[in-house]
Amino acid sequence: MIAAVGVELPPRWASHPLVVTESAHHAWDASDAWWDDDALLLRLRRLAPSEPPGYGLYGVGDAEAVARLILAAGPLAPVGRTTVPRGTRAALARLTRDVPAPFDRPADGQWDWMMADHTPDPLPGEDRVEELTGPEGLAEASAALAVAHPDGELAVGQARSRWWGWRESPGGGRGALRGVVGADRRVPHAPWVLGSIGTDPAWRRRGVAAATTAVAVRAGLAEAPFVTLGMYADNDAARRTYERVGFVVAQANESSR
Template identity: 45%
Template sequence: MSAPDTRTLARTLGGSTGLTDRWASHPFVLVDLPEWDVRGVWQDEHACVLSVALEVGVPDGGAHHQRVGLWGMGSPEATADLLARLAQAGELGEHVVSTGLPRGTLTILGDRCAGEDLPAILREREELSVSTWDFFATREVPVAQAGEEHVEALTGPSAATDVRACLDVANPLAEMSPEDPLTRWWGWRDHDGALRGVVGARQAAPGAPWSLGSIATDPAWRGHGIAAATTAVVTRAGLTESDWVTLGMYADNDAARRVYTRLGYAVVQEFESRR
């Protein structure tokens, strides 16, 4: 069965936000935009920055200020140029509390724009929480991996509990939650039926790319190809419902990078996030 064409979704998203086709069809946008409350869009041929509402801030003189996060795509140089123009024009506002921008953007921005023109989150500050990560996507159906016969969809009333028990051992800090109703889960079971690895998949809207997460293997079972087998099975399933399957990975996870690259994934945006 062929997957739905994401061009229809991209046109809908672009029409509702003012995004051009260039950015509305980007896999990162297709994954998250259906759930974003977009407050501003700035774009050119080489970069795009979106302001996304996060939560209502504390009252200030009787007014409630909407806190926002900035997400950017494109080249670091073009994104820095775009942000510098916005900052100098006073368009970014004072209530930016988090960012996810092309890696290297903020170093370049510091040479483009005076610090006093920038929201605090865009200035160099040691106390900020900073993470570097890569956003991968694929349209390729992966080849069969050893051990796929151990992979099964996890369904039924005990599925969330089983996934949570596996994550507590394999990756207690996993971000994708089995309690999220928009997620589906697959697991790898040993010959005794014990769950030794899991993969979650989230789809924000029909036709949107699947976003894989909480790809985790019991530490005692690493090296058995569990992540490759489960990720391959879930990737194939996702490509029956959308043109793309995506996932995010911390940039220093070389072992995971080798697995995902072997399965046909490629980095479509390098990010640095701050909060």
């Protein structure tokens, strides 16, 4: 699998789970790469038509090692988005008095990149989970998300995406959907990225999200060695749900725009 278009990475980093998944998910086009045994730093061309031309930075591995690569790389401008291991800015402040832009400003957000690589144990409520397919199923998913997670980042109808819902009535009944999970699978055989995971606020804390996510994880593991997702670091309720299904934090990140 090509890890990033534009550069040739050593096997240590070309096979790293985060690199394999994120490069396929975001179609990375790299202009430069720096690495050692402990870290990888990529300068990525921004390709989104909605954004001005420029570059983003993505760091993988140990935070202090990524900080050393940033200093070794020299001038980085122009840089827009950055995603680096949490603690990279603190490490830069320890290593130099002249922290390069844009790392001389606080991060805009902190989030965790999580992965699950084993089949979850059966959870209560899985008998209420079904895959949502066809125009009718996707319309139901969209309507449920409008209540459960209106700001979900994965859009219903995204090419190659799959969707599951948790129904009020078990056993094939047509009760209302109270929970939804989507899976983004833009590149065949690449690890799935789960997104737009939401539960109707009136039905939370009943295991709805855990049951629905567990079903999606099993489906994803049938196509790739692991399944991933990203979550804001301060979302303790979501963390408990994902850990229950078997997700672990593979890299804690800090990002800026």
